[in-house]
Amino acid sequence: MPPFEENLMPAWLLKPNPISARFLFLAGLLAVWEIASVAGLMSRFIVPPPSEIFPTIALLFTDYDLTGSFLRTFGETFAAAGLGALGGMLGGWWLHHNRVAGKAYTDWVAAIAAAPLVLLFPLFLVIFGRNAATIVAMGTVASLPPVVLKTKEGLDNVRSVLVDVGRTFGLTRWxxxxxIMFPASLPTIFTGLRLGLVFALINVVGVEYLIGFGGMGLLIAELGDRFEIAGMYAAILFVILTSICFFYLTEKLETWLLSAR
Amino acid sequence: MVAVGQMNEARRARRLRVSSVTTYRVVALVLVFASWEIAGASGLFFRGVIPSTVLIAQAFVRLFGDPAFYTHFAITLFEIVVGFVIGSSIGVIVGLALGINRFTGEVFEPMLHYLASTPKVVFLPILLILFGIGVGSKISLGAMSCFFPMALSVAAGVRTINPMFLRVGQSLNLSLGNRIRKIYIPALTPPIATGLRLGFGIATVGCLMSEIKLSNHGLGYAAMQSYNRFDIPTMLALLLVIFTLAGLGNYLIGRLVRLPGPTNRRVTALPPR
Structure with a gap:
């Protein structure tokens, strides 16, 4: 039985919870930001207070078709990631199937994955023009390498005993x-697909912002160019929040898939 | 005799494999080169969109003879290096703070983890307002980009340190500074190396994207100027220079952190946990 005095203390003070502490920190940060901006310690023109930014998010939906921008960006992202997944899985399968090709090209694919691929967008811009094709192509190029590498890794690591069991049952190659091969390597392939999706989103938003075309990237660029600072902050905040939700959900899906293995 | 025969067989097989790998690589390079030339000459694209490799080589020669190129190159290199140094230094400090204190890590690491996956270029309008269109906004985006991989890599690395070393440090009554210098930093060389390599590439992207968006100097600006003039060979030559710079930086950092200094020897002597 704990002493009586200890029971009087709230549980969160006795054992601080990281999630409560995180929200407390964020609330404190917003409060300091608000006070500093309102008191004139920071220029309201450069850093508007949160009380001006948050209501602007609602305005973005009504006046700037934020829903349309959101759907366009995610449409482009899923198109790019889908193409990347198809090409990447085929490429990964080929590198697994053809051992010499695997030895010859896997390092190259890894080097391409580490390269600043987004900087290739002027090349795609001259080929496809200033339209959605350039954005989707850039997203696809970025999402391909992780899918290729993870598909190959997943297929390479399928336990040989499983393949032998299939052979003894007289299974055809297909x-x-x-x-056997696909279900056993699915969790690793899914990691590649998730990374591909993340890379595609980052590149799609980046290229939208740079070329001034498309969805959420264009919206931020437009608001910035018009010096609608509170709206720009609100759009940036919205992009960050949607990215976080997107990554959180895909990460949870991956964890679930790995645990269900 | 049998063993010698098997060894020769294995050696022959390995040689055959190496030559096949080389053949595959040469074939891939020839295919890329031929596809580029055929696509350029096919008339499928607008004239000049896919220039001949000869024109790109000539653009390279022109570029290296142009003094303005060296100015752009020096400015971009300066932005990348300064952004990289600032971002990775702050990343190491924050990573240590998150890794050493478990509760701090539990509170802040998820936020860093998710922020790291967002497109950093969306912060550029804010940085442009804060620092202007000069080198400040480029350096700050570069620093912000490379901060995240470094902080997360170091924080994860701290948690893999053998607790025995920490207990030895405690029993010797080492101060926090001494513990960081004598235990944490030597043991953290591999995660710091990973963070540096990842961070350099991302810092390069950050600096060049800002140059491309709004600037009046640097390689990204020069590439966009060539694009606006429809001087595609020069634009491609500049893109190749940018990719070579990023690759070379990554290679040099990889070599630097693998140098067999006394610090690294200590690290390799650490037993696996």
Whole structure:
């Protein structure tokens, strides 16, 4: 039985909870920001107070078609990630299947994955023009390498005993792929798909902002160019929040897939 | 005799494999080169969109003879290096703070983790308002970009340090500064190296994206100027210079952190946890 005095203390003070502490920190940060901006310690023109920024998010939906921008960006992202997934899985399968090709090209794919691919956008701009094709192409280029690498890794690491069992049951090559290779390597492939999706989103928003075309990236660029500072902050905040939700959900899906293995 | 025969067989197989790998690589390079030339000459694209490799080589020669190129190159290099140094230094300090104190890590690391995955270029309008269109906004985006991989890498690395070393430090009554210098930093060389390599690439992207968006100097600006003039060979030559710079930086950092100094020897002697 704990002493009587201890029971009088709130539980969160006895054992601080990281989640409560995180929200407390964020609330404190917003309060300091608000006070500093309102008191004139920071220029309201450069850093508007949160009380001006948050209501502007609602205005973005009504006056700037934020829903349309959001759907356009995510449409481009999923198109790019879908193309990247298709090409990447085929590429990964080929590098796994053809050992010499795997030895010859895997390092190259890893080097391409580490390269600043987004800087290639002027090349795509001259080929496709200033339209959605350039944005989707850039997203696809960025999402390909992780999918190729993770598909190859997943297929390479399928336990040989599983393949042998398939052989003893007389499975055809296609049945082996469908019933053994693919399910066994799915969690690793999914990691690649998730990374591909994340890279595609980052590149899509980046290229939208740079070329001034598309969805949320364009919206931020337009608001910045018009010096609608509170609106620009609100749009940036919205992009950050949606990115965080997106990554959180895909990460949870990956964890669930790994645990269900 | 049998063993010698097997060894020769294995050596022959390895040689055959190496030559096949080389053949595959040469074939890929020839295919890329031929596809580029055929696509350029096919008439499928607007004239000049895919210039011949000869024109790109000539643009390279022109570029290296132009004094303005060296000015752009020096400015971009300065922005990347300064942004990289600032971002990675703050990243190491924050990573240590998050890794050493478990509760601080639990509170702040998820926020850093999710912020790290957002497109940093969206912060550029704010940085442009704060620092103007000069080198300040480029350096700050570069620093912000490389801060995240470094902080997260160091924080994760701190948690993999063998607790025995920390207990030895405690029993020797080392101060926090001494513990950081004598235990944490030597043991953290591999995660710092990973963070540096990742951070350099991302800092390069950050600086160049800001130059491309709004600037009046640097390689990104020069590439966009060539694009606006429809001087595609020069634009491609500049892009190749940028990619070479990023690759070279990554390679040099990789070499630097692998140098067999006394610090690294200590690190390799650490037993796996």
């Amino acid at each position: 049945q082996q792929v469908k019933m």
